[in-house]
Amino acid sequence: MTVRNGNSHATGSATNGSSNGHAKEAFVEGSVAISPNTPELVPSLVDQVALSGYAFISADPTARTDLLDAARQLVYALETPREAMIRFCWSQSTTYACLETAVDLGLFTILSKDDKPKKASEMAQAAGADSKLVSRILKHLCAVGVILETGPNEYRRTGLSISLTSQRYSDAYPCMTACITKGILAVPAQLKKTGYQNPANGTDCAFQLGFDTPLHFFDFLKEHPEAASQFNNHMSAYRQGRPSWMDRGFYDVPALINTKLGEGDALLVDMGGSVGHDLSEFRRKWPDAPGRLVLQDLPEVLEQAKTMSLHPSIEIMEHDFFTEQPVKGARAYYMHSVLHDWTDADCKKILENIVPAMKRGHSRILINENVIPDMNAYWETTSLDIIMMADFASTERTAGDWHALVESAGLKIIKIWTAQRGVESLIECELA
Ligand SMILES: C[S@@+](CC[C@H](N)C(=O)[O-])C[C@H]1O[C@@H](n2cnc3c(N)ncnc32)[C@H](O)[C@@H]1O
Structure with a gap:
């Protein structure tokens, strides 16, 4: 007889061989590990799958992600702990x-x-x-x-x-092996070594342990050009197919671009802009936007950007964001997935280096990053948070974290613009 969540299959054969804790181990071996994980949730999840499924079939544009979410939750509820173990550990x-x-x-x-x-x-x-x-x-x-x-x-x-x-998509796989995953796999050992403190040093975190290097992630990339190129391709691909702040109905782009710009003034400076995919998207979506579009990154990355046939209106400029921003009085200094790579102390320096270039009442900083919600965080966001912890000793941030960080650099948040769960927000800031 099988009794779900009961202990009728108790064997008493505790795997740790100790005399205490038998009851718990026998209980697990008896039935929990081979019974559905949360069966009480199955009926409502089946209803959700059906509802979202019908909406998907009738071409409701938001239904696909709802259906995927419900289907995933249904798998988690139905799966037994043994099956989950095999999925995580083998598959x-x-x-x-x-x-x-x-x-x-x-x-x-x-x-x-x-x-x-x-x-x-x-x-x-x-x-x-x-x-x-x-x-x-x-x-x-x-x-x-x-x-x-x-x-x-x-x-x-x-x-x-x-x-x-397409290499833009396939590069993700060798990229993770070449410069990301060993850091993640080293997290348990690193956390044990450091007494379970939240990592805060990007040159002494799981990345250095996993890759057996003293280098910060971005210095490691300089020494591994193939991994760097794969990383840049991965950056250009991972956010495809999701709402972008440049789309109508997300952020007020018209208010940003309908502004008085003088000869030679910059509209958008994309700091750490990689190979220029965001500025290219901006130019495609707002072809008549006035002002200069400036792509800034490290020299090695810009070499790759030069091979990308960028729109001629995109200006390429080497700039290390730990030094003062050379483009003065731009309408917006933009950073996408940049600050999450750095600890609070480093982010404060990056932001402080923009402040002297900003024109009061005109310049904005636009930070395109995740804002972790108090509940119901999306798994892509939490995955990225652990990657940040592993490879950079940094973090995805909550709204409170963002306010504290931005204010520490003499700035204030005007508004956090958010489109949907799991999609990076646009955090609009100005001088305090
Ligand atoms: C996670 S990637 C994000 C790239 C791009 N903004 C995007 O969203 O796809 C971070 C970028 O920061 C750049 N970066 C790292 N250190 C930098 C520095 N000191 N100065 C300027 N850019 C830097 C990297 O080369 C990389 O392109």
Whole structure:
């Protein structure tokens, strides 16, 4: 007989072999670990899936993410702890290994060049790899939903496999291995070593332990140009398909651009702007906006930006944001996913370096970052928070954190503009 959440399967065989704690361990072994995680939530989640599902089918534009959320919550509720353990411990790392290998072998490009199903052996030959090996990798990628199976050892492309033919998307996989994931995996050891203090030193955090380096993340990238280029591509891709502050109905862009600008005045200075994807998007969405658009970053990054065929109105300028901002009196100094890379002390320096350039009553600082809500934080945001902790000793911030940080640099927040859960807000600031 199976008794859910009961202990009728108690075996008394405590895995730690100690005489105390038997009751708890026997209880877990008896039934909890092999019963659904939160079965009481299943009926309402099934209703939510159905409701959002119908809305999705009738083309409600917001329904897709609601449906995805409800479906995900339903999986978590239905899954047993044993199944969750296997998902976390086996599936995530092995899927990652197969994705990265498949990217490296060009398997997605081979599979996705047309809609015709392809045999594993044919793909292996085209990739110059062992047929048995490729067939094992493809079988796993199919089992976890990356590609579709059309017959024994025969597969078909999906939207995901097609997107992985673009380097902008596929670079995420080698990038994480080259400069991110080892830091995350070192978090438990680093936190134990430091007595479980919240990390606050970007040159002595899990990143340095995991990658066995004394360097800060961005200095490490300077020494690993391939990883740096992959990182920049990942930066340009990860926010695609989500509301952007440049879209109508998010931030008041017309109020920003309908301003008096003199000859040579800057409209937007994108600090740490990477390869210029945000300024390109701005130019595309607001083609008639007046004033200079200035892309600032480190020299190595700007070398890559120069290969990107940026719009001629985008001016490229080397600038280290730990030094004083050279573009004076711009309408807006913009930073996207920049301050979350740095500790509060470093962010204060970055902000203070903009202050002397700002013209009172005219200049703004626009910070495009996550604002962690008190409840119901989105998993992408919390993932990023742990990545920041691991690799930068920094953090995603709450509204209170943002107010404290901005005010510490002699500025004030005018308004936090937010579109939807899990999407970076626009924090609009001016001189205090
Ligand atoms: C997380 S990326 C964000 C890039 C871009 N704003 C975006 O949202 O895609 C941070 C950027 O800050 C740049 N950066 C790091 N240190 C810098 C410094 N001292 N001065 C200027 N830029 C820097 C990096 O090269 C990188 O392009």
